[in-house]
Amino acid sequence: MGRHLHVSDDRLVEVCLEGTITTTENLHFASCEECSARRVRLERMLREVSDAASLEAERAFPADKLAAQQARILQRIEQDGRPARVISFPATQAADLRALRTRPAGRWIAAAAAAGLVIGLLAGHFAHDLPSFGSPARTAVVRPASAPETTATVRAVNASINDEEFLGELETALDGPHVAVLRPLNDLTPR
């Protein structure tokens, strides 16, 4: 680097930011007033920017705030490793649920809805088999296969809603002659 070949702006930035400087550059700065002044100006500007940033950050985060932040970070880490806490429902909602569970009308509605669902499912199942209704051989095959399944479904519902009388009627209806019950549906089915 000659006397009149000045240090480039980009190199000056590197010198000021990274603090790396070659011997030649050092000699040049010592002999070139212009580059030396540029360097001083740039360093002053960068220092000012850095000081301003530090001042802003220190004002926004004084020592007590930093300590609180550190405590919060460690607390969050501690909580992160723990299993989730189960929060109980509020007492009023629990009481409402209990009242609903013990109300007789509610139980009947639930039983009727469950029964309706079962009947609907069974009707759908049998309606699917309607085209083969007229054939005795086919009926003989289908009925034994579906009978245990039906019983199992009914037993599950029986246990869950615990309404012997209603489900007894339902079982009777299902064990009876299906053909008579389902004939109107069969008549309505287009061929």
Place this chain on the structure above:
Amino acid sequence: MSRNRDGTERSERAERFDSLSADSAIAADVKALMLAGDRDAARERFAALVAGQQRRAVRLAYQYLRDTHDADEAVQDAFLKVFTHITTYREDLPFEVWFTRILVNACLDLRKARARRLRWVLPMERFGAAGSPQPEAADRTASTEDRLVEEARVKEIAAAVDQLPERQRTVFMLSHFGEQTTSQVSEALGLSEATVRVHLFRAVRKLRRLLER
């Protein structure tokens, strides 16, 4: 600046990197403890890591976000993420490079969230008369002329830094406020060193234009 002064600066920088290496060693300890299943000991050791990096992290996050609450949240989230993923930390990299990358991502996430919030949720009054979010927590107790001049200059500098394009600003902040070398910034941002230098030079040139009187 004399040769003597240069020597002093270099040794300060070397000390800084020594302390960063110390943090890398602590991070490696935390990782080993976590892998050994000793979470409590890892957490205790992690406290030293937080203490070592917190001030730098806060300064960076605040410069990035210019909001105390957002900066606080970003720093907390970054440290939490570091602890959660410490087993993936590569000891061959300086810890602060890895941490800076996580912190910058946390800041970017918060900036995006804030932009969404401003666009959809908060009405225009958030901007107020100033037209841009203002730095918070200014201590108004001192009222001397010097203090006011200083305040004005700090605001002027902050406004100038804010005027930098996103990438230039990030590079400048990491390298100047975050005290990272070009290669560390390049690692942290996933950019080539040449690109980092270009952004850095442009940022400094623009700041000089805006600030030098």
